[in-house]
Amino acid sequence: MPNRTDKTLAETRSELLTTFTDADWQSYNHLVKWLRDSNVPARALKVGDTAPDFLLPDADGRLHSSDQLRRNGPLVLSFFRGGWCPFCTAELCALQGAKDDFENVGATLAVITPETRHFPRELKQSLGLDLMVLADVDYGVAESYGVLFRVPDETKAHYSGLGFDFGARHGSLEWKLPIPATYVIDRDGQIRSAFVEPDFTIREEPAQILTSLRQAMSMS
Template identity: 30%
Template sequence: MALKIGDIVPNFIAKDTKGEWFESKNIVGRKPLVIYFYPKDNTPGCTTEACSFRDAYEDFKDLGAEVIGISSDSVKSHQKFAKKHQLPFILLSDEDKKLRKLFGVYNRLLGLIPGRVTYVADKNGVIILIFDGLNAQKHIEKALDTVKELVS
């Protein structure tokens, strides 16, 4: 069942780009959070999205928010992707697709392409925005505008 606006971001663990376990409980409920699911490292749309989040990352940080990108790519793939594009935020590997299932992020285009969905949660971990769209650039705009509204 997909998460909805008003739900609390669930607890989860996943490997980050250092190969270490990231536990959501260490960040959820402490600061605004942007969690974005994307289809695949090093594809044109996903690279554009990641680089746009990179370019806006200081704006998110200045607002007290953290950004987390999640795809089913391996830790090794994430390491190369993050290094190549100098991504300063957290990337999590969801190789078994448990996080996609937990959040309710489903495949698109006849089930062939993993979904691109962005969640914004307030400092209490309550989801206040779910943006599901193929246009990668719109995700950053929507997320940043929502975080700005949270802290104003």
């Protein structure tokens, strides 16, 4: 069974922040400031934009197209950094807990990670997830949504020191990550809701996603 919790993501965030070391705080503050100063979030797709089409493999290697995922109703698409990030795993468990609610209003949920090969499958197994985890091979989808950024050198040094090699995990020589972002996309491919936050510790609550889904359904 998934690692579900009754806590909100904001409550989980507060708890996780208490575990930060001084080095974690320094790296966190630098990255968030760098993203904001670089105006990276301004490039992200917004409400009213047309969602780019894609074809991506899931954790078992099966291909899924955006057209297929939107065939029966709206699509909830959530970009996350990887299974190594505790804020991401908390978000995934929260989305797992809301999956039935999303499906009850006719929506499909898919989460996208830059991690490739065995990492998405191991993530699902370790957390007991029944989610569609798609591998963003070569970062193409995150780039098309405007949420991709090159990891700055200071951040790369911090995560390398913790033993993470994003190049190996992503199957790429380039260290890139998505800004965590959640989109609600209607059957016609129009973005109805967009949550893009450069502070990677802050994620959209499933309850708010559900509200956006209901609004999208009422307008269809």
